[in-house]
Amino acid sequence: MYPSRWRSSTLSVYILLLSLLLVAGCGSSGGNDKQASVTPTAPPLPSPTAISGPGQQTLDTMAQKLNNAKTLHGIFKLTSSSQAFNGNVETELWKTAPDKSRSEVKQSTFSQVSTGSVSVSDGQQIWQYDPAKKIVYTGKVSHDANTPDQQNQGIAGSGGGQNQSLLNIIQSIFDNSIGTLRSSSVTVDGHNTSDVHVVPRSNGDSGTASNFNYKGEIYIDNQTQLPVKVDLDISSLGKITVTIPKLDVNPAIDNKLYTFTPPAGTKTRPLEEASGNQNTGKLTLAQAQKQAGYHLLSIPGQEGEYTLQGVAALGTPGLQTYTLNYMKGNTAFTIAEGKPLADLPARGNQTSLRGTNGTSSSNNGQTTLSWTEKGVGYRITGAITADQALEIAKLLS
Incomplete structure (x- = not known):
């Protein structure tokens, strides 16, 4: 989106x-619906x-x-x-x-x-x-x-x-x-x-x-x-x-x-083929990059301790948010990025990063670091500390 x-x-x-x-x-x-009086x-x-x-x-x-x-x-x-x-x-x-x-x-x-x-x-x-x-x-x-x-x-x-x-x-x-x-x-x-x-x-x-x-x-x-x-x-x-x-x-x-039986006379197709489906499946970074049409930030390959598990696209084709799923040892975290996430409200502690301002918050052991850069919104989320999230943000290129 x-x-x-x-x-x-x-x-x-x-x-x-x-x-x-x-x-x-x-x-x-x-x-048609009438508005509430x-x-x-x-x-x-x-x-x-x-x-x-x-x-x-x-x-x-x-x-x-x-x-x-x-x-x-x-x-x-x-x-x-x-x-x-x-x-x-x-x-x-x-x-x-x-x-x-x-x-x-x-x-x-x-x-x-x-x-x-x-x-x-x-x-x-x-x-x-x-x-x-x-x-x-x-x-x-x-x-x-x-x-x-x-x-x-x-x-x-x-x-x-x-x-x-x-x-x-x-x-x-x-x-x-x-x-x-x-x-x-x-x-x-x-x-x-x-x-x-x-x-x-x-x-x-x-x-x-x-x-x-x-x-x-x-x-x-x-x-x-x-x-x-x-x-x-x-x-x-x-x-x-x-x-x-x-x-x-x-x-x-x-x-x-929470179950669904297809009506008679309907065809069943893979979710990836849905026009406007909410989760277009796992992609490679190269596939996601081509689909996005703009540069997706990621952790450089030479940072060997980080492993990219896959990328998921969320939203209507052409208007997606991309989620990069990473592992560092036994710790999993995600980097969500896309123009739909730009400038959305966020509550937490203000922090400076990558030449702009971001917001860091924690809930139930999960830390989220969010910011907007060049019209694209970013969110790093995982069972990590705020300092670790900032370090990850600094690695992105």
């Missing part, structure tokens, strides 16, 4: 939409200068609740109003941490996603059903022990990570925004909610750096402390609205949902 930066207008909208649609789909279909009108907006207070506390509580969830079932309705993309899609999602998921497209007016598209993973196998082509793409999940998706115990995944699903984007906003309470009593589709205005944290706020500029409202159910609606105006991109008519945290989910 992403040939320029978040500020490149048309393609950035396309990329964001793909990120939010939860499945990589093809073809077209029809359908909001009453009453919120009072005049205060200037969000502090990162404490009831609005911030509400966001932090939300983030913690999602991160601590083991299962989730929700319905997400995305509406985009921009010159490049104007339409909507409704997706139903089931997730069981850390790696089981099922998403079904219920309605779509976007040509990139077909109504009836299904994506299922049982943690070992992936199925992606394209009803327009009557093809099921399937393949094994590539397990890399220290990737964020495998290690994260939260249901949403780490914000701004490799798996850029709708829930990841929402979680990233919760984790990396300044929240200001506009009203503690706003009715949204029958829910009594709090309206929290959000903007990105600046470089000086808790070590967060972001060029992903947005402003908007998060409507949070006062009883469940879960989101009901996310309404954002993203700089140079347009308006994105996500209404969430159903969101259950920690429900009982039948494991049978």
Whole structure:
């Protein structure tokens, strides 16, 4: 995902939409969703200068609740109003941490996603059903022990990570925004909610750096402390609205949902052949380099203690993120890189490297070092120290 930066207008909208649609789909279909009604009108907006207070506390509580969830079932309705993309899609999602998921497209007016598209993973196998082509793409999940998706115990995944699903984007906003309470009593589709205005944290706020500029409202159910609606105006991109008519945290989910039987009359093809599939399989560095169309940083071959195990491409062809999987002795780590990762929000300790600024953070024994360089975002992740991650970053060429 992403040939320029978040500020490149048309393609950035396309990329964001793909990120939010939860499945990589093809073809077209029809359908419409009404946006959630909001009453009453919120009072005049205060200037969000502090990162404490009831609005911030509400966001932090939300983030913690999602991160601590083991299962989730929700319905997400995305509406985009921009010159490049104007339409909507409704997706139903089931997730069981850390790696089981099922998403079904219920309605779509976007040509990139077909109504009836299904994506299922049982943690070992992936199925992606394209009803327009009557093809099921399937393949094994590539397990890399220290990737964020495998290690994260939260249901949403780490914000701004490799798996850029709708829930990841929402979680990233919760984790990396300044929240200001506009009203503690706003009715949204029958829910009594709090309206929290959000903007990105600046470089000086808790070590967060972001060029992903947005402003908007998060409507949070006062009883469940879960989101009901996310309404954002993203700089140079347009308006994105996500209404969430159903969101259950920690429900009982039948494991049978994480299997898939191809419908009669469909063909089964290898996952690598899927147009727009989320994991295009393992590649050699040379293959990935040719596919990317720009230089991929890697550890030079003369650094013999490091062994490249393989490269995986994630995302729509032409717009991928590439993950280089390395071993050093018994220690595994990954280097994720790509234009989709450029300038995404990140919270942690600021550090200087490679002529720019990066962010280092640790969670559950995993260290992540992230930075943007020449329009490409990079993330080094593994059971390593921050100093080791910096040393690895210095080796890249």
